[in-house]
Amino acid sequence: MRLTALGSRLRTTAWPIPFVWTVALGLWGLSREGSVWRDEAATWQVALRSTGEISRMVENVDVVHTLYYLLMHSLFECFGPSTTVLRLPSVLAAAAAAACVAELGRRLSGNLVGLGAGMAFGLIPSVQxxxxxxxxYALVAxxxxxxxxxxxxxLQGRRNERGRWIAYACMILVCGLLNWLALLILPAHMVTLAWARPTVRTWIRWASASVAATAGVMPLILFSRTQSGQVSWIPPLTWHMLIGPAILLALAGVGALLDRPGARGLSATAVGLPxxxxxQIGLVGISLFKPLFVDRYVLFSLLGLALMVGVVLGALVEAVGRRSRSSARWVLPVVVAAATVALLPQALAKRSPQSRVxxxxxxxxxxxxxxxxGDAVLFVPSARRDTKSVSPHAFTGIQDIALEETPERSGTLKGVEWDAARLRTEMLARQRIILVTDAGDVSKPADSPRDRTKLATLGECFRPVVDEQVRGRRITVYVRSASDSPSRLRCSESSR
Known part of the structure; x- marks a missing residue:
């Protein structure tokens, strides 16, 4: 027995509730105690640049994020740089996604499924x-x-088909321009179409919209291949990486067993499971040839998980309703409250500075x-120059002696540094140097001649007087060692 009475009460409130709920989850602890980690620092420093500097930079690095960087540049221009401006677009985007999931559930399986799906989306740990x-990534979702x-x-036969197909193509285009791996949504939609068995005319219109959107993204895909070294850090696919996706698919399978087909063969399963x-499966397949398996690249796939969780919650409400209709209305609030409490430790952890590297x-x-x-400063590796790029005022009065060309002028994220010989010369002309590097638990061996020269010269000719670690970064102050022993003669300025 369907709970039509309870469902009718939710008809006008199903999608706003998940929207407000997800916004509340996003605003809770938004500043993370005023912390910004290295990935966000890339957004921050690029958003501070002019559009011309951004255009020059993406020719060399991060072309896949061009649209996002231009958006954040506009927001920083309008509202100024802050952690709120940096993260609020993701909060609102995730809330919009939750609202869409709620509306999908309502159209496919009723109001209760929609409300459950929308509430579940914001609670998924990866989404949080x-x-x-x-x-x-939230904007892609x-x-x-x-x-x-x-x-x-x-597929449900809504009017103004032409306008909706154009809007559909535009949304797919936006997905691809934000992250071209998001085009994996197209084969998912193709499976949904096959499940729904639409007319040939619908197939043609979908194919036309998909081809048009893909064509718009293709220049980005082709050009980004010249920057493939940026993802060289991703490890090859291993079997234990598949455990997470397997668990998610098992959870969705439970929902599929409980689902009921809707009109024209459409159901929550026909949309959510693909x-x-x-x-997920597509990214695994790609990663067999080029390691790219990172869960955030397919964060949008969790929309399907939320929809299937909504089906499970709807079935639970109906099962309770068959015994007691008065008790059924409390099932969804109780389950959401219990899930929130159960996930509270994870939620708190994700809102702490320690949640990031x-x-x-x-x-x-x-x-x-x-x-x-008069101090000098060095960064090892040079990518840690993001510390200075995000907070240049903190470095006023000290000189970045390794820097030959600034990140802005060089069209890079970390700038261009002097060669190893010039670096050593600059270092030996200083009495006091501040080194900014990674903390011990996240640091890696120096992998470039410049960085090895920095560390070797500091070890030979300087001694540390202050050594502090704070939230994944290490700041060490070095002063010149006495050069009165034969082993120190090579550190004298005259040896330059």
Whole structure:
């Protein structure tokens, strides 16, 4: 027996509740105690650049994030740089995705499924992580959710088909321009179409919209291949990486068993199961040839998981309703409250600075506290120059002696440094140097001649007087050692 009475009460409130709920989850602890980690630091420093500097940079690095960087540049221009401006777009995008999931559930399986799905989306741990992240992944999820909602509306015979197909193509285009791996949503939608058995005309229109969107993304895909070294850090696929996706598919399978087909063969399973499974499996397939298996690249697939969780919750409400209709109305609130409490430790952890590898702002504060006018500063590796790029005021009065060309002028994220010989010369001309590097638990061996020269010269000719670690970064102050022994003669300035 379906709970039509309870469902009718939710007809006008199903999608706003998940939207507000997800916004609340996003705003809770949004600043993470004023911390910004290295990935977000990339967004921050690029957003501070002019559009011309951004255009020059993406020719060399991060072309896949061009649209996102331009968006964040506009927001920083309008509202100024802050952790709120950095992360609020992701909060609102995740909330919009939750609202779309709720509407999908309502259209496919009723109001209760929609409300359950929308509430579940914001509680998924990965979603809670990225809805407070100054990166584009939540925005991809929002565009994917809108495109899926448009597809379902078209398959259910909504009016203004031409306008909706154009809107669908635009949303797929946005997905691809934010992260071209999001085009994995197209084969997921193709499975949904096959499940729904639409007319030939619908197939043609879907194919046309998909081809048009893919063509718009293709220049980005082709050009990004010249920057493939940026993902060289991703490890090859191993069997234990598949455990997480397997668990998610098992959970979705439970929902599929409990689902009931809707109109025209559409159901929550026909939409949610492909949306979860196809991008996950597709990314695994791609990673067999090129290691790319990182869960955030297919964060949007969790829309499908949320939809299937909504089906499970709807079935639970109906099962209780067959025994007691008065008790059934409390099932969803109780389950959501219990899940929130159960996930509270994870939620708190994801809102702490320790949830990320490091904290750029904390390191900058340490430098500002320890510096003296005339000091020099070095970064190992050079990518840790993001500490200075995000907080340049903290480095006022000290000189970045390794830097030949700034990140802005060189069109890079970390700038261009002098060669090893010039680096050593510059270092030996200093009495006091501040080194910014990774903390011991996350540091890696120096992998470039420049970085090895920095560390070797510091070890030979300087001695540490202050050594502090803060949130994944290490700040060490070095002063020149006495050069009165034969082993120190090579450290004298005259040896330059």
């Amino acid at each position: 992580f990225y809805l407070q992240e100054g990166r584009p 929002a565009a994917a959710a809108v495109s899926t909602l448009l597809l379902v509306a078209l 949306l979860l499974a196809v991008p 490091d904290d750029v702002l904390a390191a900058a504060e340490q430098v500002e506290r320890l510096k003296k006018d």
